[in-house]
Amino acid sequence: MPLRFYNTLTQQVQPFAPIDPDVVRMYTCGPTVYAFAHIGNFRTFVFYDLLRRVLRLNGYKLHHVMNITDVDDKIIRNAVAQGKSLSDYTDTYTKAFLDDCAILRLERPERIARATEHIVEMAAAISELEQQGHTYRSDGSVYFRISTFPGYGKLSHNDFGGMVAGARVDVDSYEKSDARDFALWKAPKPGEPSWDTEIGPGRPGWHIECSVMAIEFLGNTLDIHAGGVDLIFPHHENEIAQSEALTGKPFAHYWLHSEFLLVDGQKMSKSLGNFYTLRDLCQERGHSPESIRYLLASVPYRKGLNFTMDGLKSAATAIDRLRNFKLRLESAKLEAGLNERFATASAEARKAFREALDDDLNTAEALAAIFEFVREANTAMDNGDFLSQNRASALAVLQDFDSFFDVLTPTAPAGGLTEADIDGLIAERTAAKKARDFARADGVRAQLLEQGIILEDTKDGVRWKRK
Ligand code: AMP
Numbered sequence: 001m002p003l004r005f006y007n008t009l010t011q012q013v014q015p016f017a018p019i020d021p022d023v024v025r026m027y028t029c030g031p032t033v034y035a036f037a038h039i040g041n042f043r044t045f046v047f048y049d050l051l052r053r054v055l056r057l058n059g060y061k062l063h064h065v066m067n068i069t070d071v072d073d074k075i076i077r078n079a080v081a082q083g084k085s086l087s088d089y090t091d092t093y094t095k096a097f098l099d100d101c102a103i104l105r106l107e108r109p110e111r112i113a114r115a116t117e118h119i120v121e122m123a124a125a126i127s128e129l130e131q132q133g134h135t136y137r138s139d140g141s142v143y144f145r146i147s148t149f150p151g152y153g154k155l156s157h158n159d160f161g162g163m164v165a166g167a168r169v170d171v172d173s174y175e176k177s178d179a180r181d182f183a184l185w186k187a188p189k190p191g192e193p194s195w196d197t198e199i200g201p202g203r204p205g206w207h208i209e210c211s212v213m214a215i216e217f218l219g220n221t222l223d224i225h226a227g228g229v230d231l232i233f234p235h236h237e238n239e240i241a242q243s244e245a246l247t248g249k250p251f252a253h254y255w256l257h258s259e260f261l262l263v264d265g266q267k268m269s270k271s272l273g274n275f276y277t278l279r280d281l282c283q284e285r286g287h288s289p290e291s292i293r294y295l296l297a298s299v300p301y302r303k304g305l306n307f308t309m310d311g312l313k314s315a316a317t318a319i320d321r322l323r324n325f326k327l328r329l330e331s332a333k334l335e336a337g338l339n340e341r342f343a344t345a346s347a348e349a350r351k352a353f354r355e356a357l358d359d360d361l362n363t364a365e366a367l368a369a370i371f372e373f374v375r376e377a378n379t380a381m382d383n384g385d386f387l388s389q390n391r392a393s394a395l396a397v398l399q400d401f402d403s404f405f406d407v408l409t410p411t412a413p414a415g416g417l418t419e420a421d422i423d424g425l426i427a428e429r430t431a432a433k434k435a436r437d438f439a440r441a442d443g444v445r446a447q448l449l450e451q452g453i454i455l456e457d458t459k460d461g462v463r464w465k466r467k
């Protein structure tokens with residue numbers, strides 16, 4: 001079966017085929033940098049990363065653009081309150097966001113585009129829309145007249161036929177029941193940042209930024225446009241209206257949306273105050289970034305995921321089980337030979353893993369295939385049925401797993417020992433033991449323990465793990 005995705009636009013699971021057969025052009029909506037991102041936001045950003053990885057597993061090259069919204073109502077409110085320039089204020093949170101992405105092992109999009117660096121292009125696009133008769137002005141702001149775009153509602157599958165023509169909305173986020181003409185360009189207000197452009201002074205609305213940057217870098221029609229489900233309306237609906245009015249071409253072929261991370265059944269959000277940042281969970285509560293990544297990746301993206309601390313602990317246990325299995329595979333002394341049954345089981349596990357991912361990123365099923373294999377292989381090792389020539393193919397199963405889930409390598413604690421340091425110290429200890437310098441060997445063990453590294457001498461050699 002080919003790679004396939006659920007497309008919000010068609011409400012169907014469809015085989016994926018990009019316009020250019022080798023390269024996928026993809027745009028994903030990035031963060032609004034007015035505060036630290038929370039792990040609800042990161043569910044969506046992890047989803048983008050998984051999407052990248054499954055596309056690469058299918059042999060595609062990627063041209064992926066993600067925006068940073070560094071001008072909007074909330075940013076301006078906060079920057080003004082703190083007496084900071086817009087860029088001073090947003091630089092802090094942009095850097096924190098990119099650091100957090102790296103900690104969660106999210107692949108970097110090929111291009112990260114900041115809204116404030118594309119104001120001239122946004123003004124030009126609005127001017128073009130004005131010339132085409134899609135806009136009107138009121139009190140220095142420019143609005144998109146949604147009645148001029150007959151396809152309005154096709155992404156969110158709403159019939160906006162009964163809406164009041166000419167009613168306007170100035171805020172960037174609003175409810176479906178509030179479908180109105182939206183602001184492309186907002187009039188300057190005293191004390192707020194604004195830009196002088198060909199369409200007059202002011203600042204862009206949120207929606208126009210994504211349309212303009214996507215078209216600028218990826219062309220009129222994208223293969224994939226993605227975001228969280230809360231962006232379907234109004235943000236993505238408005239993006240389609242602006243872009244397609246501008247170019248006369250379909251804006252994106254596949255629209256993918258990830259469901260929410262929930263707390264007690266409610267969306268994790270800043271406004272509800274029910275959120276955790278990476279800092280809260282890792283620095284203050286001692287959870288590992290891998291556990292968070294695993295938890296966010298383990299539930300298929302179109303299902304709601306309820307966040308609990310127990311869930312995070314289970315994620316850590318699952319990772320431990322896989323790491324221990326890997327250590328066992330690497331260090332076990334196995335009898336010579338090949339057990340055909342396990343050669344087949346490895347191949348089947350790899351196939352089932354890939355098929356689950358190609359099925360609209362069914363990560364739960366992909367994990368089930370891996371754990372089933374680990375269970376069988378562990379039993380076989382206990383029974384002596386697992387032979388030396390089965391090692392490589394079993395390690396290949398884990399390699400496939402980790403090329404996607406990317407959780408097997410432990411994160412070194414800040415300022416702590418790297419894996420190379422640890423391997424070096426273990427080699428030193430082994431040499432000391434050989435030379436019967438037991439004091440030195442014990443000293444190395446104690447030194448490692450102090451750094452949270454536990455050594456285990458097994459009949460197959462030395463294994464280590466982090467406490
Ligand atoms: P924002 O920084 O508010 O623009 O949000 C950035 C991204 O996070 C958007 O794509 C949202 O859809 C997504 N998002 C916000 N809250 C959640 C949540 N609780 N679960 C999943 N995604 C979320």
Ligand code: ZN
Pocket residue numbers: 028029030210235
């Ligand atoms: Zn966007």
